[in-house]
């Protein structure tokens with residue numbers, strides 16, 4: 042297996058942290074992208090640097106705040122200067138704004154999308170000229186099963202992940218002629234720091250008008266994560282497998298979820314992909330689909 046040069050955003054904790062450690066231990070040259078390396082993520086950056094030194098890994102920290110285009114461009118410049126090429130980008134940075142949709146202001150909703158959707162767009166915009174010029178590379182987005190199966194109190198998050206899924210589908214087709222792939226991992230709920238980092242609506246009056254439903258939602262998530270937490274390495278393993286898969290053979294969508302959700306989401310994904318092919322063919326642009 043050849044060594045890949047990989048950029049992973051949001052590598053301070055959760056899936057991102059597991060992914061950078063797994064990739065580096067498998068011999069890849071990994072750029073662990075963190076925001077605020079000299080502030081909130083000083084400890085995470087030091088831990089990653091220590092791991093790299095202790096185990097002799099090609100793992101280096103790079104500053105990248107996905108809400109800032111210049112930050113994304115600068116991170117790519119550092120990576121290319123050091124490694125000379127880029128094989129995979131993992132758009133993992135993200136977070137959840139849970140609560141009844143009405144309780145969020147438009148500004149709060151924009152922040153949710155700025156992180157989960159425009160963040161990936163910024164990093165892709167910084168990376169794609171290099172990937173297209175190279176004629177190879179893969180964009181891997183970390184999505185969610187909630188983009189297909191939306192339950193109450195996760196509306197903003199689900200909408201942002203649905204948008205990320207749509208962007209990935211468009212990239213998947215549009216980038217194929219350049220030899221570049223775009224894929225998404227739709228993950229179910231796994232114990233990471235996502236709950237601790239969740240941002241609740243500031244409008245407590247509207248929030249409380251929705252009664253006990255949100256409390257039940259949080260209690261159910263907490264109970265599930267206590268009784269049957271699931272193993273977040275299932276997600277990082279799926280990302281690693283996509284990085285290492287042969288070019289041109291990566292599936293558009295990979296679902297990582299307990300069995301009950303897995304089959305339903307896979308079926309929905311398959312039907313949506315088939316329908317997109319039918320619509321594109323009817324419009325006379327079927328030849329512009331990946332693998333047409």
Ligand SMILES: NC(=O)c1ccc[n+]([C@@H]2O[C@H](COP(=O)([O-])OP(=O)(O)OC[C@H]3O[C@@H](n4cnc5c(N)ncnc54)[C@H](OP(=O)(O)O)[C@@H]3O)[C@@H](O)[C@H]2O)c1
Pocket residue numbers: 050051052053054055056057075076081082105106107108132133134135136137156183184185186227228229230231232233234235236238
């Ligand atoms: N855990 C789940 O159940 C689940 C399920 C489906 C999908 N996902 C998705 O998986 C991805 C990773 O989440 P996680 O579950 O691993 O949660 P997490 O442990 O909270 O990790 C989120 C990461 O995103 C980073 N981040 C936040 N804002 C950022 C910014 N502006 N710029 C750069 N990085 C930023 C965080 O860094 P800081 O430490 O600096 O905040 C952290 O490293 C997210 O996209 C999430 O939506 C999670």
